[in-house]
Amino acid sequence: MPTAARAAVFRQPGAPPVIEPVVLDDPRADELVVRLVGVGVCHTDMVLRDGHLPLPFPVVLGHEGSGVVEQVGAGVIGLAPGDHVVLSFDSCGHCPSCDDHAPAYCHDWFAYNFGGGRSDGTTALAAPDGTAIHSHVFGQSSFATHAVVHARNAVKVDADLPLDLLGPLGCGIQTGAGAVLNELRPRAGASIAVIGTGAVGLSAIMACGIAGAGVVAAVDINPARVALAQELGATHGFDARAASLADHARAAGLPQGFDCVIDTTGRPDVVNAAMAALAPRGQMALVGAYGPGDIAADATFLMSGGRVIRGVVEGGADPQVFIPELLAHYRAGRFPFDKLVRFFAFDEIAEAIAQGEAGHVVKPVLRIA
Numbered sequence: 614m615p616t617a618a619r620a621a622v623f624r625q626p627g628a629p630p631v632i633e634p635v636v637l638d639d640p641r642a643d644e645l646v647v648r649l650v651g652v653g654v655c656h657t658d659m660v661l662r663d664g665h666l667p668l669p670f671p672v673v674l675g676h677e678g679s680g681v682v683e684q685v686g687a688g689v690i691g692l693a694p695g696d697h698v699v700l701s702f703d704s705c706g707h708c709p710s711c712d713d714h715a716p717a718y719c720h721d722w723f724a725y726n727f728g729g730g731r732s733d734g735t736t737a738l739a740a741p742d743g744t745a746i747h748s749h750v751f752g753q754s755s756f757a758t759h760a761v762v763h764a765r766n767a768v769k770v771d772a773d774l775p776l777d778l779l780g781p782l783g784c785g786i787q788t789g790a791g792a793v794l795n796e797l798r799p800r801a802g803a804s805i806a807v808i809g810t811g812a813v814g815l816s817a818i819m820a821c822g823i824a825g826a827g828v829v830a831a832v833d834i835n836p837a838r839v840a841l842a843q844e845l846g847a848t849h850g851f852d853a854r855a856a857s858l859a860d861h862a863r864a865a866g867l868p869q870g871f872d873c874v875i876d877t878t879g880r881p882d883v884v885n886a887a888m889a890a891l892a893p894r895g896q897m898a899l900v901g902a903y904g905p906g907d908i909a910a911d912a913t914f915l916m917s918g919g920r921v922i923r924g925v926v927e928g929g930a931d932p933q934v935f936i937p938e939l940l941a942h943y944r945a946g947r948f949p950f951d952k953l954v955r956f957f958a959f960d961e962i963a964e965a966i967a968q969g970e971a972g973h974v975v976k977p978v979l980r981i982a
């Protein structure tokens with residue numbers, strides 16, 4: 614039986630969403646129907662809304678969902694109706710990266726996450742008159758009461774956790790935390806600068822505490838965010854407009870620069886300016902949504918110090934492993950990501966997006982009633 618649902622449909626690039634009745638397909642053998650409880654609003658939703666990636670419209674966005682499994686496809690193992698799940702990005706499951714537990718670098722990542730449907734070109738959503746609506750964004754399209762998702766990108770979580778809070782673990786929060794814990798893997802005492810203190814940057818800063826970092830510098834132009842970063846464990850707060858990152862490093866007693874720099878801004882000009890603040894053997898992680906522009910590195914500067922600049926997708930996470938790990942840190946009080954969240958009703962989606970874009974709320978989460 615197809616499922617009747619409501620979803621926030623984005624009809625054309627740049628236009629605000631409208632909550633409309635939709636009809637969901639039955640789940641295929643490797644799919645689930647999930648009743649959503651919460652869904653985070655991520656910057657990437659805005660990049661998609663504005664048509665900066667070749668995603669087809671009309672489409673249902675939303676890619677930080679949490680909810681309860683309602684139906685399982687015939688081939689699904691390990692999940693059952695009633696299970697609580699966090700939805701994350703999708704991946705093929707059979708390429709060299711997926712085989713190596715690195716699904717964030719799936720060789721078919723764009724098709725699985727930004728294709729606007731299943732890999733065979735079908736979509737799981739339609740308007741009541743039968744007109745197709747694109748689905749499966751990040752394998753979920755979760756700005757909706759229900760979603761058809763791949764079992765592969767649903768992570769089962771303990772039923773005693775606050776399910777409405779957990780969706781952002783599937784994208785923004787694992788992106789920041791994973792950049793530190795999965796990719797940079799700093800030694801205890803290492804010095805780390807995090808540029809940009811949105812949900813991704815603040816998650817990275819909390820993860821620096823878990824990793825036992827020494828100097829943790831939060832860099833932004835928004836003083837309120839820098840103050841929040843210091844509450845969450847940053848040892849230094851820097852105004853990005855007041856001085857270069859290399860000058861800030863010197864002021865923090867690091868004349869050689871930082872061991873690690875994490876750019877969350879997605880701005881090539883910021884990356885280029887920050888490079889001079891990399892200590893010998895320093896690593897810079899690029900985790901933002903980058904617009905056009907080139908990274909320009911001085912070859913001798915990179916080579917002579919053994920410096921590394923690396924791209925990082927979704928914190929390099931295997932969500933099936935990393936989301937339970939983050940939840941263990943949350944339970945132990947080491948990862949209070951709930952401090953980033955403000956809840957909105959599903960009907961307030963436009964307001965939630967506006968508050969997030971204006972920087973008034975770090976991580977808006979829609980409660981789906």
Ligand SMILES: [Zn+2]
Binds near residue numbers: 707720
């Ligand atoms: Zn793959």
Ligand SMILES: [Zn+2]
Binds near residue numbers: 655656658676784785
């Ligand atoms: Zn995201």
